[in-house]
Amino acid sequence: MSLQISRRSVVAGATAATLAAPAAHANDAALVEAARKEGSVTWYIAQVDSETAERMGRAFTARYPGIKVSVIRTTGQVAFERLSQDLKNSAPQCDVFSTTDVGHIPALKRRNVLAEFVPADAGLISPAFKGLEDPGYSYPTTSxxxxxxxxxxxxxxxxxxxxxxxxxxxxxxxxxxxxxxxxxxxxxxxxxxxxxxxxxxxxxxxxxxxxxxxxxxxxxxxxxxxxxxxxxxxxxxxxxxxxxxxxxxxxxxxxxxxxVCVGPSAVMANAPRPNAARLFANWLLSEEFARLCIDQKIDPARGGMPPIEGAKPLTDVNLLRVxxxxxxxxxxxxxxxxxxxxx
Amino acid sequence: MQSSLEEVDTGAFTLMNYYTAFSRPRYITALWNSLRLGAMVTVLCLIFAVPMAWAISRTNMPGKNFIRLLMLGAFITPPYLGAIGWILLAGPNSGWINRFYMALTGAPEGIFDIYTFSGLAFVIAIYSFPFIFIFTAAALDVVSSEMEDAANILGAGTVRTTLKITLPMVLPAIMAGAIVTFLEAIALFGTPALIAIPARFNVVTTQLLQFFSQPIRAEVAAAYAVPLLLVTIALFGVQKMITRRRGFVALTGKGGERRIIDLGRGRWVMFAYSMAVMTLAVILPYIVLAQAALAKGWGRGFSWDNLTLKNFEYLLFQHETAAQSVINSFTYAAAAAFIAIGLGLAIAYIVSRKLLPWVDVLSFLAMAPFVVPGIVLAIAFYAAYAPPPLALYGTATILILAFATRFLPIGYANADAAIRSINPEMEEAVRILGGGRLMAIRKVMAPLMKRSLIGAWLLVFIPATRELSSAMFLYGPNTRTMSVMLMDMSEEGNFEHLAALGFLLLAATLVIVAGATAFLGRDFMMRREKK
Incomplete structure (x- = not known):
């Protein structure tokens, strides 16, 4: 079955911020302070190349001085193997996990290793990604x-x-x-x-x-x-x-x-730096992150962003979604x- | 500490699931492919390396220094990078060589296809033969000419003398080099991933990676690696058999005269042969990589407006982790080399003088890590050292330990060859005269082996800087090595930066080796001082 996404619905999603679950985690001063005390966040990322990931990490640090982003960038399956080894050996490293295989999310959830967490801007995710989140656990960040x-x-x-x-x-x-x-x-x-x-x-x-x-x-x-x-x-x-x-x-x-390929992100339940993890997961749906994505020709999950230069408007594309x-x-x-x- | 590492490996082998490991024809084919690959690579390396080692060590071939420099280039090139160069050279449709051939002959198709079994064996061989070269040349350098002279006097010509006298005398060194090459070829991951998968066949390492993807079957992977261990045991058996049958002690403490053989016009033939091999290994691949490193978009080919130095500028001054990753690679490799040589020497001495029972087992354990593919080694290390109380994940220590273990066999094989080449009589003389064992080691063994150990250190250092398969799983945010970085860049299609990084690595290694050479007053690949 193919699903047509219209530009109208994309824009509509951006304005209708009503999808947010009640427990959305705002970037309040207390969270930022707690995250700063932790000092860093480790990001397992498969959705972008390493240079982009490093650049994104630096942007986060510039936004929240004192919180360094440690980037572990690999392909999706290798990232998952690494995470599985961490879990198996009870040596948690990863705070936020951003993969290219949505199938990883239910596998991790079954093992109860995902934190229950609703990012502050979850309601601003483009409706194009509707149905791809696992409410309370995992949200698409790029595609x-x-x-x-x-x-x-x-x-x-x-x-x-x-x-x-x-x-x-x-x-x-x-x-x-x-x-x-x-x-x-x-x-x-x-x-x-x-x-x-x-x-x-x-x-x-x-x-x-x-x-x-x-x-x-x-x-x-x-x-x-x-x-x-x-x-x-x-x-x-x-x-x-x-x-x-x-x-x-x-x-x-x-x-x-x-x-359409969507990359989800989730906060780990045993994240060694739980506050920085949440602050970072919030940031992955922020406008700043979305702009960094667009610079790299990646579609951010956040709705209402300008189209990517050189790409066709999605309204003109026959889109297939699984x-x-x-x-x-x-x-x-x-x-x-x-x-x-x-x- | 070393034994604890070994237990991690061997301990895993007791939990085998052999049935799963060999339940599919596809898995067995991959195993068979690896063995064939190892054999083919070793034969190719012998053909490349032994004549060159002989020519450089014993003859008046011209351009020796130049050939040695290129040999160094081949040795420090990460196989992964060389493979990319060769894909650009011998891709069936677009490879430079094939396009040149098609333009020249008007043929519709190129002549070389790198995406084949022999293509893979070739690419691995041209970055592995320095192992055999260095082992062989080092041994040839200390063989005296007396026996050759005897053969000459009895009427044997140069060729006959070389084949019947000179080469058999250095057979243990050639065999040690061949075994290292064979094991290196079957444990390599990067090059098969680049060539075998598109060529649509699997080898052990690419198959192993499948066992580590969902669902993770580490025990199956361990079981799967066992036949390789058995092959290693068999190889050592063969080596023992051959070296036991005859005596090979060539360094006797008596001053043997070493004479350079005049090849006449044949010296140019040897030079041409050496240059041909080096062209394949170094010159051609680096020419195509230079194009990518200096290009804005490498897909556009050569053109003036496509030239730029920005890739270098970017890596050196803007990229946060590129320079750090090169520094990481060098420091970890240096530390690993010290550990591997120290342990290798201790084990080799114990084994050769039979100071402990079960020395054969010890000798085998020292060689075993090489045949355990880096991926398996990394997983075992991770399980042993990542969790508390050690919690070494993301530290330099875990990478250094992994590299030291992985290349312990090179340290051991070299130390072993060095010790074997020294007649125990010299040590016995010290002891007869009342000196203790330690004194014998300090005053006799150490000075005799000093040079070969420095060479051995570089022999571990250089492959450790290229090591990919074990680093892939063990690096952390601040300990990424250059090899991992190269792989990331290739997966991202970022060939411009990848090629530029390759050149930076080459330059950095050359500076280090040049420094070491100036310091030692000689080339590490040669045992003898230049006269």
Whole structure:
């Protein structure tokens, strides 16, 4: 099932701050003071690259002097493995966990390791992300689209594929690039959606066309930049950022749909710095954070922000969304299927 | 302390779930792939390294210093970075070499595909062969020419003498280097992740990572690593068998004369061969990396308006953690090298003089960490040291301990080779004359081994600066190493900064090694003083 998001509803969500749960945690002076006493916050983050994460951390420290942000940036699955090791060995490190696989959230909640917490600005989250929060525990903080990318120096606009289904054309044999759902949370979401759309047979046909499979969702961008491949699957955010550096990367919004990928964040129950954790989680939904995201071509979860330069208005895009429950069930399945079909 | 580390590893092996580990054909294929990979890499490394070691150590080949400098370049290049260079060179569609070939011949397809099994073996080999080179050259440097002269007098030519006399004398060193190479090849994570996954096959390390993703099956992973341990045991068995059959003591305390062999016109052949290998390992990859490091957008290729120094400026002056990560890598590697050499030496001495029962087990334990893939080692370390009371997570100590353990085998193998090459008679002489064991060590062993131990220190230091797989799990917010940073950048498609960081690393290492060389008055890869 695909869900159309209209610009009107996005704007409406920004003004209607009525979604907030009653227990929203405001940035009152007491919280800031308590956080400052803790002096730092450790952020496990998969949603943005390390440079951006560091920059965001510095912005937080500038906003709240005396509270340093320790950034641990990895891919979604590695972040989760690390967190699991922390928990298993009762050596809590992480205060705020920001992943790219929404399936991590229910898994953590089942183990009772998420703090019950409603960020101050939870009510300002864009309705586009409605249903992706786990009220009281986890809220989306960033998102991007997984869509088609193309090397504009090698593929003329009229020859470019229009839809995912076009990638089965022998014309793209050995020249199409993908990430791996076993590594990348966002590629997992895309794979679940494609399976829903075309069935697994589509991937078997794709395998016959010998695509180049990397690991990270960003790997195809490197392969396209190198000219090794000419089309592929990639996140809108990194594609636009790479193009902004002058690389020959273009984005195509496939007619059969761009996949919405949402990154949730949660405060850990055993956070070593609980107040700083809450202050930071509040900040992840702030306008300041949202602006930092937009600078990096990432969609913030907070509504009412200006559109990303170079991106199409979402109203003009065929958006595909998969619910959290379905992802929890289907991502492990497609990882296994992927390994059987590809590697 | 070392034994406690070993218990962590071996302790894990008692909780095995062999059934799961070998229940799927896919898992067994990955294991088989790793063994084949290790064998192929070792053979390639022998072909690359042994002739060069011989030429540099024993012949009048020209350009020795230049070749050694390039060898150093190959050694300090993180395999991960070299692999990226080679993807740019030999990608089937876009690789520079392939495009050049297609332009030259008009062929529709390139000739090299890096995304193949042999492609992977090649890329690993060109960054592993310095191990064999250094081991072999060090041994050749101390072999005296007397026996070669004897062979010559009896009518054997240069080639025959080399094959029949010289190389067999340094066989223990060649074998030690080959074993280190084999183990390094099968424990490597970064390069297979970059090449094997797109080439659509798995090796042990990429398979192991799957056991650590949801649901985490650490015991299965441990069980899965056991066949590698068995192979290691077998390798040591073979080494023992060969070295026991004959005597290999070549350093006897009597002054042997070492003579440079005149190769005539053949010296240019050797030079061409060495340069060819070095071109593959260093020159070509760094040319393509230079393009990325100096580009605003590397996908645009060479053009004047695409040139910039901003990537370097950014890393050096604006990026908060880049410079710190290089410093971290160097300090951790230096500390780890001291620990590994100290322990390695102690164990090697105990083993060679049989001071304790069960010395073979001790010797095996000293080599075992190398075959335990870095990922497994990191998880074991984490479990042992991250929780209270030690709470070492995020500290430099846990990384240093992990690096020291991981590279203990290099320290041990070197110390062992150094001790083996010294005839115990010299030590016995001290003792017969009434000196104690400690005096023998201090006055005889230490001076004889001093140089090779400094070389050994660098042999641990350099791979430790490149180490990725164990650092990946153990670094904390303030202890990120350069290798982790390189991987982050590659996953983010940030090749401009990645390549620039690679050059900074190269420059920093060269400065350190040049400093050490000036201090020692010689090259660490050579045992002999320059005359």
């Amino acid at each position: 991007t689209l997984m869509l088609m990318i193309v090397n504009t120096a090698k593929v003329k606009p009229e020859e470019a594929p229009k839809a995912w289904s076009d990638l089965l054309d022998p014309k793209w044999k050995g020249r199409a690039a993908f990430g791996h759902p076993g590594f990348s949370g966002y590629v997992g979401v895309w794979t679940v959606q494609m399976r829903k759309l075309y069935g697994w047979q589509w991937f078997e046909k794709l395998a016959a066309n010998r695509p180049r499979v990397g690991r990270s969702g960003n790997d195809p961008i490197s392969l396209l930049n190198a000219g090794e491949c000419v089309v592929g699957l990639g996140p809108l955010s990194t594609a636009l950022a790479s193009a902004a550096r002058g690389n020959p990367i273009g984005v195509i919004y496939p007619t059969d749909g761009s996949v 619910g959290t429950d379905e992802l929890v069930k289907s991502v492990p399945e497609v990882i296994e299927q992927w390994r059987e079909t590809f590697v």
